[in-house]
Amino acid sequence: MKTNAVNLTETEYLLPGNRACPGCALSLAYRHILKALEGQVIVTVPASCLTVLHGMYPVTSVNVPCVNTPFPSTGASATGLVAGLKALGKKGLTVLAIAGDGGTHDIGIQALSGAAERQEDFIYICYDNEGYMNTGNQRSGSTPLGAISGTTPILGKQQNQKDMTAIMEAHSIPYVATANASYPLDLYEKVRKAKAIEGTRFIHVFTPCPPGWGFPYSDTIKIGELAVKTGWVVLYEVEDGTFRLTSASESIARRGNLRPVRDYLREQGRFKNITEEQINELQDWVNARWSRCLDRATSL
Amino acid sequence: MTLQKVKGTPVALEGDRAVAEAMRQMNPDVVAAYPITPQTEIVMRFSDFVASGEVETEFIPVESEHASMSACIGACAAGGRVQTASAGAGIALMWEVLWVASGSRLPIVMHVVNRSLSAPLNIHCDHSDSMGMRDAGWIQLYDEDVQEVYDNAIQVVRIAEHPDVLLPALHALDGFILGHSVERLELLPDEAVQEFIGTYTSAYPLLDVDHPVTYGPMDLQDYFFEHKRQQAEAMVHALDVVAQVGDEYGQLTGRYHGLIEGYRLEDADYVTVALGSTVGTAKTAVDQMRDEGIKVGLLKVRCFRPFPATAVARALGDKKAIAVLDRSLSFGAQVNPLCLEVIAALSTHGFAPKLVNYVYGLGGRDTVPAQICDIYQELIRIDSDGITGPILRYVAVRD
DSSP states (O other): OOOOTTTSOOOOSBOSSOSOOTTOHHHHHHHHHHHHHTTOEEEEEESSHHHHHHOBTTOOSBOSOEEEEOGGGHHHHHHHHHHHHHHTTOOSOEEEEEEESIIIIITTHHHHHHHHHTTOSOEEEEEEOSSBTTTTSBOOTTOOTTOOBTTBTTTOOOSOOOOHHHHHHTTTOSEEEEEETTOHHHHHHHHHHHHTSOSOEEEEEEOOOHHHHTOOGGGHHHHHHHHHHTTSSOOEEEETTEEEEOHHHHHHHHHTOOOOTHHHHTTOGGGTTOOHHHHHHHHHHHHHHHHHHHHHOTTO | OOOOOOOOEEEEEEHHHHHHHHHHHHOOSEEEEOOOTTTHHHHHHHHHHHHTTSOOOEEEEOSSHHHHHHHHHHHHHHTOOEEEEEOHHHHHHHHHHHHHHHHTTOOOEEEEEEOOOOSSOOOSOOSHHHHHTTTSSOEEEEOSSHHHHHHHHHHHHHHHHOTTTOOOEEEEEETTTTTTOEEEEEEOOHHHHHHHHOOOOOSSOTTOTTSOOEESOBOOTTTHHHHHHHHHHHHHHHHHHHHHHHHHHHHHHSOOOOSEEEESOTTOSEEEEEOTTHHHHHHHHHHHHHHTTOOEEEEEEOEEESOOHHHHHHHHTTOSEEEEEESSOOTTOSSOHHHHHHHHHHHHTTOOOEEEEEEOOGGGOOOOHHHHHHHHHHHHHHHHHOOOSOSEEESSOOO
C-alpha cells in the first residue's frame, strides 16, 4: 500500500519545540525520515543545523539514540556503530548517518567515500541547504553558481555545485536517491525502501533554508516545489543500477512541462545579483542534467 | 581481589607483535585502524588473527586515522569494547577526535607506537605524538621494554573501563626501539588474560533504543564546564586505579607495575628521570656509575597522565641534583613536558632541588649509556658548582 497523509504513522520521533528555525525544511524532512525508521534506529550527526535542532544539554528533541560526531567523521562514526552492533549481536536496528552538504560534499566526503567503498551497512542522508547555514551562510561545495553567501559576497559564487548523488552512485552502492522536503511522502517511501536494503545507501534531500536563501519563512514548501518544477532538483532513485524518476519529476517528464529555472531563482534573495549570463549558464546546466535523466529513465 | 599467580610462557617477540598477541588474547569487540609506520605490524598481525578466526573482533580497515578514532567512538558508544593503534602523524590527524573520545567518557584503548612528527619527514621514535595529545584527556602509560608493552596493553583496558574512571587510555611503546626489536617476554595463558580484563558492559549503550541517550550534544555555558570538571576528577581517580590494577596484575604475574618505579633510587644523590625505553638504557648507566661508587639513581615515570605528582615529589625531594630527560620538544617552552611536570610536582610539595632538563633522541637519534653517564657527571658538577648555563640542554646534537 502506498503511503499517504492518512495512513502515515502518527508516532512522532522528532518532538515539538525543537530549536529549528521557523520554516526549516530539514525539520520537516527529518520528521518523516524518523517516522519511516519507526524508532528502530541509531543516529549519528556531525556538527550542523541538526545538532542545534536536536537541542542543548540536558534536553533533546528526539527520542532516538544519537552519537554526535566531529564534522569530518559521519561516515566513520556510522561505520563504528554498525561494527559495534554486529559485534554485540544486535539485529534489526538501522544506523542512520545524517549530515548537511558541508559535512557531506566538503569536509565529510573522505569518511563517506571510505565507508561506501567498504560497503558499510548504513543509510547516509545528506540534507542539502546549499551552504554552511548553521555558521551563518557561507559557501559550500553545494552552493550554486550565482548565489550570494557570506564568503561569496556581491558577485555570488562563480562555480557550479558538485553532484554528490552522482559521486555516490559511482561507488556502486545498492541504493542512491534524491528527495525533497516538499515531497515528504516520496522521501518517506525512499527511506522505507532503503531500510530494507543491505549495504551503504545514500539519499540526498533538498532542504530549502529561508534565512540562508532569502525567502519568507512561509514559502519553504513553495521553493522546494519550484525547484522540482524547474528541474533544479530531479527526484529519482537508482536501485542496483536501475534508474527511475519518481514523484513530481516523473510526471513532469511524462508531461514535458519543465518550467524555466528563472522562476525558481527569482524567488530568492541569494540570487539578487545574478547576471543574465549566469542564468543562461544555470539553465544549460539544468537542461543537460534533465536530458541525462530522461535518457536514463527507461520506464517512461 | 587477590589473584593466584599463573605460569607464563616465555617467547621472543617484537613489541608490535607483543601488542597484537595481547589484542588476540583480549579479543575486543571492534578494532578500527589505519596502517602507519612503525605501527603497521600490529595492524597486519591482528588482521591475521581476524582472517584465521582466532578472534571474533569486527575489524574495520578504515581510510584514515581520523576515521579510525571516529569509528572507535561509534562502536564504543554502541556498547562495544574497542581498540585501535596508531603513531606519529596518525595521532596528529586524530587530534580533534581524541577529545571527543575522552569528553564522551568512552573507554577506548589505543596502542601508540611513538613516532616523530613531520616536517622534515622522519618515521623514527620520539614522543612528540603522545606528548602532543597530553591535554586531550587520555590516560597515558609508557612502556620500558617489550614485556611491559605486553603488560601495559592488558592493564590499560582495566584502567580505562573502571567505573570510577571511564576514560580512554593509551600505552606508548617507542617506535622501532621496542616496536621492531625482539625481546624475551612471558605471555599469560589466554584464559588468564580474559579473566583479568573481564567483560565490558556499557552503562549507556546506544543499542538500547528503548532507553535512548545522546552522546556529545550541544552543551554551552550552562553545563560544559561541569562536564570538564568531572573529566578532571576521573583523571584523579585513575591514579588509584592504575596502582590497584598494577597490583592485581603483579599478583597474577609476579611483575608489579606502579605509577612510578625507582631504580637504585633510595640512597641516590644524583638522579635522572625518564619514561619509555630509555629507562632501560639509563639503568645500564646507573649500574656503571654505581660500580665506580657514585650514588646515582633513576626514576621511571610509568604513568604520565594522570601525573603522580605526590609520588614523584616524595621520590625526588631530597636529591642533590636531578636531570629530567624528555624525548619531545615544546618549542618556546622553558622546559619540556616531563620536566615541567616534575618541577611542578617538586614545587607544589615544597622542594627545590637543583634540576636541569635534557632533550634527547628526537627522530630516533640513538641514546646510549655513555651519554647518560655524562649527564650524571654533569649533575655531580652542578651539585658542587651550581647550575651554570641553560636549564634546557640537548643530548648528542650538533650545534
